Amino acid sequence: MTNSPLTPGVVAGRLSPQAIAANFHDHEAPLDRHEAHVAADRCYFCHDAPCMTACPTSIDIPLFIRQIATGTPEAAAKTIFAQNILGGMCARVCPTETLCEEACVRETAEGKPVEIGRLQRFATDTLMAKGVHPFARAKATGKKVAVVGAGPAGLSAAHRLAMKGHEVVVFDARPKAGGLNEFGLAAYKTTNGFAQAEVDWLLKIGGIRIETGKALGRDLSLADLQKHYDAVxxxxxxxxxxxxxxxxxxxxxxxxxVEFISELRQSGNLSSLPVGRDVVVIGGGMTAVDAAVQSKLLGAENVTIVYRRGQEKMAASGYEQEHATSAGVRIVTHAAPVAVHGNGAVTEIEFAYTEDTAQGLKQTGETFRLKADTVLKAIGQTLTGAPEGLALDGGKIAVDATGRTSIAGVWAGGDCATGGEDLTVTAVAEGRNAAEDIHASLMT
Amino acid sequence: MANLTSNFVGIKSPNPFWLASAPPTDKKYNVERAYEAGWGGVVWKTLGSEGPPVVNVSGPRYGAIWGADRRLLGLNNIELITDRPLEVNIQEIKEVKRKWRDRALIISLMVPCDEDSWKDILKRIEDTEADGVELNFGCPHGMAERGMGSAVGQVPEYIEMVTRWVKKHSRMPCIVKLTPNITDVRKPAEAAKRGGADAVSLINTINSITSVNLDAFSPEPMIDGKGTHGGYCGPAVKPIAMNMVAEIARNPETHGLPISGIGGITTWRDAAEFMALGAGNVQVCTAAMTYGFKVVQEMISGLSQYLDDKGMALTDLVGKATPNVTDWQFLNLNYTTKAQISQDDCIKCGRCYAACEDTSHQAIAMSADRTFTVKDDECVACNLCVNVCPVENCITMVEKPKGWLDPRTDRPVGDYANWTTHPNNPSARAAE
Structure with a gap:
């Protein structure tokens, strides 16, 4: 007896393995060489280019596109990686429609920007496929730096520090490096084990040791790290x-x-991953969209994103919202959860309609219920396990522009720290900038 | 719909668009397809003397350069004259001409530089009913090494001599095709006229190497590891060709000599520009080789619409721009324009700024919010910003009225005055 989207409950194999494989195939096909040249031809090589300003890592986009256009995608990749060592992942997962491509003058001119994200993927894939690493380490400095967390910020910092000649140890609580690149994000954006391949490629710089299964507060303490390393x-x-x-x-x-997404990302066989028939996702960001779309792709019959404010306030971009609705996800706005019903397991979730008032968001008093055998919460994540003594600001580790925390010798970046949006590309920029500052302070 | 019927040195065709002597006109099959597509005439691919025909290479014979999206901008070839037997060509020409009486059919010729050779070939084509002959003094590759093609076209005395032989031994209209591989195109044109030519056609292809293979270190097209210069044509050569047409059209010695314009003509607009500069009709090759014979339909509809819009006849267009082609010394040095950027159209790419700031006169200001404005006190009206702007008509040159105080020179815009009377000109004549 096989399952279908109509099978009640939370079950695996609602779709055929072929259908699931097709659904989780590369979300946006890579450009081939010809397509890349056609796309690259559209770049105007702007002066002080707006796309470059819009990129959190300030990649020299006009230059790398020109390098593609002239048949040297390897040189283009080096231009990208010099600013953003995770340029391969960012090419796949960046919300380019709200960053570089939104700023592209051809978006102004024609409503059709240069396909910067896809061009970046073409360049980075070309170089990475050759298995070469384009950077070499500087002379050893004899300094040791501990990085806690092997996500985008940590990896970016580690690479830049290793490149400067420092010895780096990266600790991570999970069994694999990569952070949200490996455990978060939609699977169809980063297929074929790209996250791990990227980590392996990044480590080719040398001088970086990864220690997994090491959590701060459980296996490590900040005080010990400070004692044994020159910077943290x-x-x-x-x-x-x-x-x-x-x-x-x-x-x-x-x-x-995030738990559902992590399970999905780590599942070796999506046909064995259970998914509900009636899935309700609560939230309005990228995580909500990623969870909802992937539920649908696994064969859930009804998937609804419910967001308490108006659609224009959703953190997920218009492009992401459209992607969700085109996948068959329904988006309900101005509704806040008030009760979860069910005997043991959820069967229904009740919402109150909301409205924007001068005093803020208010419930109208009118309610409705959605059938639900699964409720996925995507209403934001919080910092846990921050070491004692670190100043916080708005629930995050307070840092200055170069990532310095309130404790001398300790820097922080990525989602756990203040500043910037919680994006992979922002984390990369923060890790890189902190590494530069750590280097500067260690060498004086 | 404007009447496009053309009469070029007595040769009638339903429109002024002829296919130039080249691969597209090498045989009956192609020529008939061209006529079916609407071409007004063809110049049959160059015939040589009787005897074993020339041979072509069996490797690539074309090279190219491309613009954005691989748009073909320039083509180069190392093909020789027809490599089919003379009798076959003559037989096919007869058949085609009898079947397509309303279309022009001109035969291109290239034989060794002696009177007997020319007399002989002219006799052989006498009864084909072809409308005229075109003397190929232009091909720069292969045949020139054998003393023909541009080897003749580069020596005005030879042009005159051969043209005289042709007029002596044939009653057909004679068009002399000129090579651009010379220093002053007026000289060969004058020689052709002295020899009795009914018209000149130009330009033939330009000596060129289009690309170098950076692995094999050979010019391309590459034949067994070696390459040779070829003849360059296509959109890229149009500016060179138009200047040469204009030079002949405005030269008092050759003024009025009919010109068949050739060189990168791709659209009706290109054709109209050549004709405005003095060409009585035009010949096309690369556009057909790139897009097929159907392109002529756009040329016909476009030229027709343009003439209707202007209320002009085809003959009104010919030479209409010639009087306005002048020497630099006669340009009005008091004519003053300034660049103006339309903020509504600007997409803020900053290319005008980079061009002006890095390579010109530092006459464009850029604000923090990427608003670009022209500084009238620095702008020399060079037009570079207009040329590099990706948005058509976003930057324009605005003419300043007489009396307007130019903040760059602190002088008001004055009446017409040119270099011949300018005080900085050591050989200036006193203004009258």
Missing amino acids: FLSIGLAGVNALRAPGEDKANVRPA
């Missing part, structure tokens, strides 16, 4: 998940969306 960079992410604060939240099958 914290990039521990946001491990906690916000609660719905609605009665019934503890019922079975009400879970964090």
Whole structure:
């Protein structure tokens, strides 16, 4: 007896393995050489280019596109990696529609920007496929730096520090490096084990040791790290998940969306991954979209994203929202969860309609219920396990422009720290900038 | 729909678009396809003397350069004259001409530089009913090494001599095709006229190497590891060709000598530009080789629409721009324009700024919010910003009225005055 989208409950194999494989295939096909040349031809090589300003890592986009156009994608890749060592992942997952491509003058001119993200992928894939690493380490400095958290910020910092000649040890609580690149994000954006391949490629610089299964506060203490290393960079992410604060939240099958995504990313066989028939995702960001779309792609019959404010306030870009609706996800806005119903496991979730008032968001008093055998919470993550004594600001580790925390010799970056949006590319920039500052302070 | 019927040195064709002597006109099959597509005439691919025909290479014979999106901008070839037997060509010409009486059919010729050779070939084509002959004094590759083609076209005395032989031994209209591989195109044109030519056609292809293979270190097209210069044509050569047409059209010695314009003509607009500069009709090759014979339909509809819009006849267009082609010394040095950037159209790419700031006169200001404005006190009106701007008509040159105080020179815009009377000119004549 095989399952279908109509099978009640939370079950695996709602679609055929072929259908699931097709659904989780590369979301946006890579450009081939000819397509890349056609796309590159459209770049105007702007002066002081707006795309470059819009990129959190300030990649010299006009230059790398010109290098593609002239048949040297390897040189283009080096231009990218010099600013953003995770340029391969960013090419896949950056919301380019709100960053470089939104700023592209051809978006102004024609409503059709140069395909910067796809061109970046063409260049980085070309170089990475050759298995070469384009950077070499500087002379050893004899300094040791500890990086806590092997996500984008930590990896970026580690690479830049290793390149400068320092010895780096990266600790991570999980069994694999990569952070959200490996455990978060939609699978169809980073197929064929790209996250791990990218980590392996990055480590070719040398001088970086990764120690997995080491959590701060459990296996490591900041004091010990400070004692044994010349500097510490914290990039521990946001491990906690916000609660719905609605009665019934503890019922079975009400879970964090990031947990579902992580399970999906680590599943060797998506046909064996259970998914509900009626999935409700609560939240309005990229995590909500990633969880909802992937539920649908696994064969859920009804998937609904419910967001408490208006659609224009959703953190997920218009492009992401459209992607969700075209995948068959329904988006309900101006509704806040008030109760989870069910006997043991969730069967329904109740929402109150909301409205924007001068006093802020208010519930109207009118409610409705959605059938749900799964509720995925995607209403934001929180910092947990921050070492004692570190100044926080708005629930994050307070840092200055170069990542310095309130404790001398300790830097922080990525989602756990203040500043910038919680994006892979922002984390990369913060890790890189902190590494430059660590280097400067270690060498004086 | 404007009447495009053309009469070029007595040769009638339903439109002024002829296919130039080249691979597209090498045989009956192609020529008939061209006529079916609407071409007004063809100049049959160059015939040589009787005897074993020339041979071509069996490797690549074309090279190219491309613009954005691989748009072909320039083509180069090392093909020789027809490599089919003379009798076959003559037989096919007869068949085609009898079937397509309303179309022009001109035969291109290239034989050794002696009177007997020319007399002989002219006799052989006498009864083909072809409308005229074109003397190929232009091909720069292969045949020139054998004393023909541009080897003749580069020596005005030879042009005159051969043209005289042709007029002596044939009653057909004679068009002399000129090579651009010379220093002053007026000289060969004058020689052709002295020899009795009914018209000149130009330009033939330009000596060129289009690319070098950076692995094999050979010019391309590459034949067994070696390459040779070829003849360059296509959109890239149009500016060179138009200048040469204009030079002949405005030269008092050759003024009025009919010109068949050739060189990168791709659209009706290109054709109209050649004709405005003095060409009585035009010949096309690369555009057909790139897009097929159907392109002539756009040329016909476009030229027709343009003439209708202007209320002009085809003959009105010919030479209409010739009087306005002048020497630099006669340009009005008091004519003053300034660049103006339309903020509504600007997409803020900053190319005008980079061009002006890095390579010109530092006459464009850039604000923090990427607003670009022209500084009138620095702008010399060079036009580079207009040329590099990706948005058509976003930057324009605005003419300043007489009396307007130019903040760059602190002088008001004055009446017409040129270099011949300018005080800085050591050989200036006193203004009258």
